[in-house]
Amino acid sequence: MTLKNMFSAMAIAMFISACSTPRTSDEALMKWYPNQKYHQSLETSALEQEALEGSIEAELQFGIRLMNGDRVDQDIEKGAKIFKRLAMLGDARAQFMLGTAYDQGAGVERNPDQALGLFRDSAEQGYDLGQYWYAFMLSRGRGIPEPDWKAALPWFQKAADQGHPLAQFSLGEIHESCRAGLDRNFDLAAYWYRRSFSENPSAAAQYNILRLIDLGLVAWQDGDPGEPQSRIKMLDMSKFEPCDPDAYDPLLN
Numbered sequence: 001m002t003l004k005n006m007f008s009a010m011a012i013a014m015f016i017s018a019c020s021t022p023r024t025s026d027e028a029l030m031k032w033y034p035n036q037k038y039h040q041s042l043e044t045s046a047l048e049q050e051a052l053e054g055s056i057e058a059e060l061q062f063g064i065r066l067m068n069g070d071r072v073d074q075d076i077e078k079g080a081k082i083f084k085r086l087a088m089l090g091d092a093r094a095q096f097m098l099g100t101a102y103d104q105g106a107g108v109e110r111n112p113d114q115a116l117g118l119f120r121d122s123a124e125q126g127y128d129l130g131q132y133w134y135a136f137m138l139s140r141g142r143g144i145p146e147p148d149w150k151a152a153l154p155w156f157q158k159a160a161d162q163g164h165p166l167a168q169f170s171l172g173e174i175h176e177s178c179r180a181g182l183d184r185n186f187d188l189a190a191y192w193y194r195r196s197f198s199e200n201p202s203a204a205a206q207y208n209i210l211r212l213i214d215l216g217l218v219a220w221q222d223g224d225p226g227e228p229q230s231r232i233k234m235l236d237m238s239k240f241e242p243c244d245p246d247a248y249d250p251l252l253n
Contacts, residue, residue, distance in 0.1 A: 028128050028162045032093060033057065044072045056086060060093055067106070080107030087118060092125035099133065103142070116143030123155055131159035132167045139170070139179075149180040149245075160192065165200035168192045172208060178243045190218040197225070 029036070039047060039061040047065070050058035059082055065072050066079035080101045086094030099118030102111045116137050122130025135155035141147035153174065159167035172192035178184045190212050197205035206225045212218045213226070220228045 028164075032127060036061075056089075056091060059086060060091070060097070063094075063097065076101075076107035078107075084108075087121075090125075092122045092127040092130055095119075095122035095125075096127055096130040096133065099130070103133075103137075112137070112143040123158070126158075128159045128162040128164045128167075131155045131162075132164050132170075135159065135167065135170070149174070153180040153182075160195070163199055165196045165202070165205070168196035168199065169202075169205055169208075172196065172205075176208075176212075177245050179245045184243045186212055186217040194221070194224070198223075 035057050039050075039058055042050070042058075044062070044065060047058055047062050051062045063079045063082035063086075064070070066075045066082070068074070080098065083094045083098040083101060087098045095118045098108075099115045099122065100106070101108050102118065103115035104110065116134070119130050119134035119137060123134040124130075132155070135152040137143050138148045138152035138155070156167045156170045156174065160171050169192065172189045174180055175182060175185045175192065176189035190209060193205050193208045193212070196202070197209060209224055210226055213220050213224065220226070
């Protein structure tokens, strides 16, 4: 099991949904987990020994195995304690993982406020997963009184610039639905959907690219899924009314 689906084996469904985020570019992955392949190859006893000898990355990997029940008896409380100790030392990866635990109540009591603060701490250190989940929480109003898309936007952007596919997809939605006070821009929406699809060829990104093409909102480009849609007449964008991000929009619903 790699960090690309680092919690996909967990029995806790909500924890899976929060932590099985597709990984970003190889460059970002190597920055944060330079010894990933080595640690993944170790037997659990050897991994635990390296953790006891002071390797923070080994300890993180051991915590992930405990959360997953991967080559060790599952123990989410013990895994959360590992993340908590390392988060208190300022490790951005552990802050993200502990934030996810608090958000979902996995091994700790559920606390969205704690989760938001931990995601923020991780994000401020430049960790792409922390940036994405901090932005996600802000945009959905989790840990704060109401959604704040303007505050979320720069964090989605930071994660997207590092190659995070869900952050890139979110930017596409933001530009298409004029969230965060932005004007509607189908070209920018398509640009970010395409970036997301190139990082992680998801069905959602493919659908949104093809939908914009089929509606005549953007032109087909080399590398897009499907075939060139030469029969589609491009729409006159000047006839579109300014969009209300809180209103029902048949283009997005």
